[in-house]
Each structure stands twice: as structure tokens, then as C-alpha cells.
Amino acid sequence: MAHGKYRDQFYIPHVNGKESIYLCGNSLGLQPKKVKEYVNEELDDWAALGVEGHLHARHPWLPYHEFLTKSMADLVGAHQSEVVVMNSLTVNLHLLMASFYRPTKKRYKILIESDAFPSDRYAVASQAKWHGYDPKESIVQWRPKQGEHCLQIEDLESILKQQGEEIAMILLGGVNYYTGQYFNIEEITKLGQQYGIIVGWDLAHATGNVELKLHEWNVDFAAWCSYKYLNSGPGSLGAIFVHDRHGNDTTIPRLSGWWGHNKQTRFGMRDDFDPLPGAEGWQLSNPPILPLAAMRASLEIFDTAGIKNLRDISKRMMVDIYEIMVTKKLIKMITPSHPDERGCQISMLVERDGKQLFEHLSKNGVIADWREPNVIRIAVVPLYNTNDDVGRFLGVLDSFKD
Ligand SMILES: Cc1ncc(COP(=O)(O)O)c(C=O)c1O
Numbered sequence: 001m002a003h004g005k006y007r008d009q010f011y012i013p014h015v016n017g018k019e020s021i022y023l024c025g026n027s028l029g030l031q032p033k034k035v036k037e038y039v040n041e042e043l044d045d046w047a048a049l050g051v052e053g054h055l056h057a058r059h060p061w062l063p064y065h066e067f068l069t070k071s072m073a074d075l076v077g078a079h080q081s082e083v084v085v086m087n088s089l090t091v092n093l094h095l096l097m098a099s100f101y102r103p104t105k106k107r108y109k110i111l112i113e114s115d116a117f118p119s120d121r122y123a124v125a126s127q128a129k130w131h132g133y134d135p136k137e138s139i140v141q142w143r144p145k146q147g148e149h150c151l152q153i154e155d156l157e158s159i160l161k162q163q164g165e166e167i168a169m170i171l172l173g174g175v176n177y178y179t180g181q182y183f184n185i186e187e188i189t190k191l192g193q194q195y196g197i198i199v200g201w202d203l204a205h206a207t208g209n210v211e212l213k214l215h216e217w218n219v220d221f222a223a224w225c226s227y228k229y230l231n232s233g234p235g236s237l238g239a240i241f242v243h244d245r246h247g248n249d250t251t252i253p254r255l256s257g258w259w260g261h262n263k264q265t266r267f268g269m270r271d272d273f274d275p276l277p278g279a280e281g282w283q284l285s286n287p288p289i290l291p292l293a294a295m296r297a298s299l300e301i302f303d304t305a306g307i308k309n310l311r312d313i314s315k316r317m318m319v320d321i322y323e324i325m326v327t328k329k330l331i332k333m334i335t336p337s338h339p340d341e342r343g344c345q346i347s348m349l350v351e352r353d354g355k356q357l358f359e360h361l362s363k364n365g366v367i368a369d370w371r372e373p374n375v376i377r378i379a380v381v382p383l384y385n386t387n388d389d390v391g392r393f394l395g396v397l398d399s400f401k402d
Helices: 034-056 066-076 089-100 118-130 153-166 185-194 289-305 307-325 354-363 387-398
Strands: 083-086 109-113 139-142 167-173 198-202 221-224 238-242 345-349 369-371 375-379
Touching: 034 289, 066 083, 066 289, 089 118, 089 167, 089 198, 089 221, 089 238, 109 118, 109 153, 118 139, 118 167, 139 153, 153 167, 153 185, 167 185, 185 198, 289 307, 307 345, 307 387, 354 369, 354 375, 354 387
Parallel strands: 109 139, 109 167, 167 198, 198 221
Antiparallel strands: 083 238, 221 238, 345 375, 369 375
């Protein structure tokens, strides 16, 4: 398959009147052209039908989220019962922690990666506090070795050897947002569970980027957003995974709302909460249809392309660009060199004149992103980036005079 085969299904932003070199899918994915049509369909049905659209829209709103479940489950390697689209990422992490972070006097700590995304750090610290624990003492950080950026499994093993019996939950980013390191989710999940720890994953930078097998890997829970590699629009909805082992266990406490209640009796309005089996039972509210429509347009492209094919293409594109970039003196690659330990993101540390380099890239049509203190991130997204994008980017990089 030629790289960028699906590119013409997306709008490519322009800079200086020319197609940009858009390498920012790790932050916000591009708009699929079908989005307007799908969103307009809902706007038209709302105009024509009003409340009747819940049942009689062309895609009825009442079960609308269900139209997305199969595509989403395929993307993360889950059973359909294990996945639901709802809310946004940090909200979902809190809802999942309400169920799966159940600290006791002896086992109350939470392990995260030291460079976890700030929202995750705030979320776990507030959960610890919520339960009466001091975050300073209860949040354990898996850190890189001195002078390194990526994390080593042996360091996690030694933390677990020392504190494994005190750790209640591990929450890690499947692909770290800063370095682009793709963790071995299966191995880490197994390792944590051997110590009796619940293992959850933030897959914001992994879903739609790498191939996942959450069910087979026995992951306890996961959450992700859809505005990065899933191209569903700024601030669009997130999704969760709850392994069937837990999803069918109605004794697990959860924060509840009517959308998680038995569909047959939901509108009876008088019953006690009767949770839907599986991930759907974690829903609270009826979801916003317009972003769901955008997501439907986007996920259809993944259905056609297949995440396995995309990952294969991505790996090939990444080998090419990485091998060239690693020779550049100006930058230091902090994304792992092994193809299995990274997705389609490359993070480069710029020790000198980083901001100037970033401005140079921007002025010359490259849309990338800057992360404090001195990292530029780019993503080569196989759905819409081409070898031509890569070549143009390398040309702009080479033309920087520091
Ligand atoms: C790894 C990671 N976690 C959490 C978040 C926060 O997402 P939200 O604002 O959708 O809650 C982001 C946002 O980019 C992220 O990259």
C-alpha cells in the first residue's frame, strides 16, 4: 500500500498558501472530509425531527454510541462488551479509578511514570488525597536512569520488589506523551498483577497509533481520547476499556448515572440502579451526538485501512526518518530506537537554540509541537503523512543555521 493512501480523505491545513507539513497528529488529528456530512446529517435530523430523532433519526441517537463500539473495540483489541465511547479522558480516568483504586491501609500507593502527562499526575494525586492519603508519600514514580529519558523495565521490577505489596494501582501512558516510548503493555500488566496490583493504562498516544490487544494482554482498565490519532475533532469524546473479568462483576463499586442502567428499564425511571454488563455500565450521561458523528466518520477510515496495516506502514516510515534524524548533530533523539518501543512519534531534544529551531520549522510550513523545556515532537501518521512530507521536513531541518 502506498504511504498516504488515505490522505485525500483528510483536509490538510495550509501555511503560506501551501499544504503544510502536518506532523502534529500526536496532538490533534486532521479532519476527515466526511465529518461535515455526518455531522450535518444529525443537524438536519434534529431540525426535521426534534426529540423524535432519538428513535427516528437515520442513525437514532438513543443507541448512537453503539454504532462506534465495534470499530473502537477492533482498534484496541477488545471484545465489544469491554469498550464504550463516553466523556473525556481525564473524567474517564477518575471514573475508572473510583472503581479500581480501592486503597487499604496496607496497599494504597499508586505507581506512575515520572514523566506522566500532567493531567494524569493531578488525577492520581487527587485520588490519593480523596481517600485520605498524602500524595507525596503515596505516589511512586518510575524514573529513568540518571542522564536517560526512557524508562527501563528493570527499574520497575526493583520498585515492585521493594514496594509491590503496598501498591494498589499502576497507571501508565501506553505511549509516553513526552518521549514517545511505547511500553510493553502485556509484560508490565503481567508483572504488576503478579504483585496483586490493578494495572490501568492511559492510551491517549497509543490508540490509533500502535496495534493493541487489551483483552489478550489482560489489562484491567484503560482510557483514551479520540482527538489525536483518532481524528475525531478538538475535545471530542474519549473511550474506556474494562476487562470482561471486571465488567461483569456488579459488586465492583462505581459512580453511576442513568446511561449505565439497564436499557430495558432505563425509562421506567423508578428502579434502583441496575448496571449494564460490561464497559457500558460505567456510562453516566447521554452522550453528545455531534462529536459522535464526527467520530463515526473517522473510525470508518480505520475500519477500511486496518490498524495492523497502518502499524506496518508506520514502522517502515519511522525506520527511514529515524535513521536519518539520528545522524543530525543539532538534535538528540529521546524516542527509543527500537521499532517495537515506539509508535509514530519522534521526540527530539534540542540542547541549544531549540525555540529558534522550532520557529524556523513553523515559518517553513512544518506544523509540529514544542514541549517544555526543550523538546520538539513530530508524528508521522500513516493515514495522511507521506514520504514527501518526511523529505520536505528533513529539508527544512537541514536548512536551519544555528
Ligand atoms: C497522555 C494524556 N493524558 C491525558 C490527557 C488529557 O486529556 P483530556 O483533556 O481529554 O482529559 C492528554 C491530553 O493531551 C494526554 O495526552
